[in-house]
Amino acid sequence: MREVVPWQDGPDGDADGPLTPSRDGAAKDxxxxxxxxxxxxxxxxxxxxxxLRADTARGAQLDFELLRRSQQHTLDAPQPPPFRSLQAFTKGGREHYGIDPTTRAHFDACQAESTTDGGRPLPLTVRAARACLDVCFFHPFDDGNARSAFLVLVFVLAREGVELDGVSLLRRITFQADDPQDALTLARYIDVHLAETRRSAASLGSQ
Known part of the structure; x- marks a missing residue:
């Protein structure tokens, strides 16, 4: 399904470059x-x-090793959790995520696509949405995947100097793994928050 999502149709609302809001929307939420x-x-x-924000500042690569260090803090675990070894089920069993010897490597390859590298890079909003959904639907951890997915979204934005003053649309909606339009919906929600943050920043700057 990831390969058939029309990512190129996603919004390109991040063209104005870095963005620092007056408030930390992620922490507030x-x-x-x-x-x-x-x-x-x-x-x-x-x-x-x-x-994760310290990781962005040092130019860290987004991969599973980075996520598991973060997830140790998220879950207050005694050590970084491993990649899951069993099949996973969510949404009351309606979605099923398999596992095989290539799953971990495939996950890292997908996360690496969150950068701007490549001949035809996608907009930041789309790359952040896709990286977030990769965590949701690869489901790398036994617990806390939704929280990890949200942090990955924040990481991808922050790595390019963008923060949001609100994130409510990004954490209150359930997305379906088998619906290619859901992926673009998340990208549009990121774009909505970006536009709102830029308007707020411009308003404060004009006072």
Whole structure:
């Protein structure tokens, strides 16, 4: 399904370059959304967010080794969790994610496509959405994949100097693995938040 999504139809709303908002939308959402589910959950995710942002600053490559270090903080685990070894089921069993000896390497190859390298690079909004959904649908961990997927989205944006002042559309919607339009919907939601962040930044700059 990943190969048939019309990624080239995604929005190109990130052409204006780096963006620093007046507030940290990712951290704000974690404190509100995850904090309501449990203080320890929010603390772990905030710790992982800080680690991933440090990784972007040092130019780290997005791969499973980076994610498992982050996931250790997210889950407050004693050590970085391994790639899952069993089949996974989500959405009440409606979606099934298989596993074979090539799954880990295939996952890393897909995550590497989040960069701008290549002859015809896709827009940042599309690459961030695709990397996020790769985590959702490869389902590399036994637990916490949705949180890891969100952090990957933030990582891909931050690596190119873009942060958002709101992320609610990116964490409240369920996407289906077998619907190619769902992938583009996520890219459009990222674009909506980008546009809102740029408007807010411009408004503050004109005051």
């Amino acid at each position: 974690i404190r509100a959304f995850d904090g309501a589910l449990g203080p320890a959950r929010a603390e772990g995710l905030l710790s992982a967010l800080e680690l």
